[in-house]
Amino acid sequence: MSSQEITVRSQELGERLRGFRAGAKLTISDAGKRIDLSTSQLSRIETGRRRPNIETVTALLAVYGVTGARRKTAMALAREACEDGWWHRDRPDFPERQHTLISLESRADRIVNYEGMLIPGLLQTGEYTRALMADSKLVPESEVEQRMVTRLRRHAVLRRRDAPTFTAVIDELALRRVIGGVDVQRRQLQHLLEMAQWPNIRVRVVPNAGAHAGANGSFSLLRQPDGPTVVFLENLTCSLFVEDRSEITTYEKAFRSLLTQALAETQSGEVIASLATAMDAEADSTWSPPI
Incomplete structure (x- = not known):
């Protein structure tokens, strides 16, 4: 995803995933290994430069123990990450x-x-x-x-x-x-x-x-x-x-x-x-x- 394809939603999703990872006390390397993602791939997701598929987001949320309203919001962002505005x-x-x-x-x-x-x-x-x-x-x-x-x-x-x-x-x-x-x-x-x-x-x-x-x-x-x-x-x-x-x-x-x-x-x-x-x-x- 180029900088021209970054959207506010993809940045918001990335920031929330980064916060969830920090809350779970996992390094970016450890989190990536849990779901078979490289450090660079997860880093790009967390900065909004890579749009993850629904399965990846679901897996990350499970690893981070995110449930309820926070999970619902993150999944909605994942589904809409490519949309402008x-x-x-x-x-x-x-x-x-x-x-x-x-x-x-x-x-x-x-x-x-x-x-x-x-x-x-x-x-x-x-x-x-x-x-x-x-x-x-x-x-x-x-x-x-x-x-x-x-x-x-x-x-x-x-x-x-x-x-x-x-x-x-x-x-x-x-x-x-x-x-x-x-x-x-x-x-x-x-x-x-x-x-x-x-x-x-x-x-x-x-x-x-x-x-x-x-x-x-x-x-x-x-x-x-x-x-x-x-x-x-x-x-x-x-x-x-x-x-x-x-x-x-x-x-x-x-x-x-x-x-x-x-x-x-x-x-x-x-x-x-x-x-x-x-x-x-x-x-x-x-x-x-x-x-």
Whole structure:
């Protein structure tokens, strides 16, 4: 299987099989011998570069002692590993839906993200995220802490020594939307300025001046050095991973267009700093952003 044939599903299957093997405390050589696979063959399965047949996956799961829901999920991935695109509609659990995104972000060498309503997830402070979940009334209180843990797992990718480059294009309206009160929003903007100083992070602001290529919603593009480029889309109940080359080209074109309309990094920083300063000066919940 060439890198062009690697799919999100085959990578997800490989990662799960690797985790199962680690849980069974088997080396890749020992596991391969159990089912008559070479170390290189099993290694390629675990990296998504080789699509195993159903019999091989069944045998590996038996060796690793995997049963129940985990086995069912792995078998479904094995049956669908060659398919492009993945609609996570059958995963109501938020951390489970985020698992694939976290895996993709960990393998990416470049991530670009457009956000029109909110601060990008990878750049959110904990209190901003918590306020967003609480104020939206869509996240049960019992799930907030679990989602916070999931978000922290996502943030870790930007702090690695080999972290991907991350370009965030943010609509100015997202900066002016006060989440959690003025103090929370001000600290979020200050955090955004701090993150923009990191060598692998670029923050660009699209000024509030008419329509643009992001008018139809937020999206992320994740480029993998050893796998397909993937577009990630998300709504309230499901996630979508787009792998079709023609669709990805459309999103790449949209992002290039957004970059032409966005302010330069220095100007973007000035806009963010100006809003943060204005909030700091007012420091009460009756504050409203300047027109």
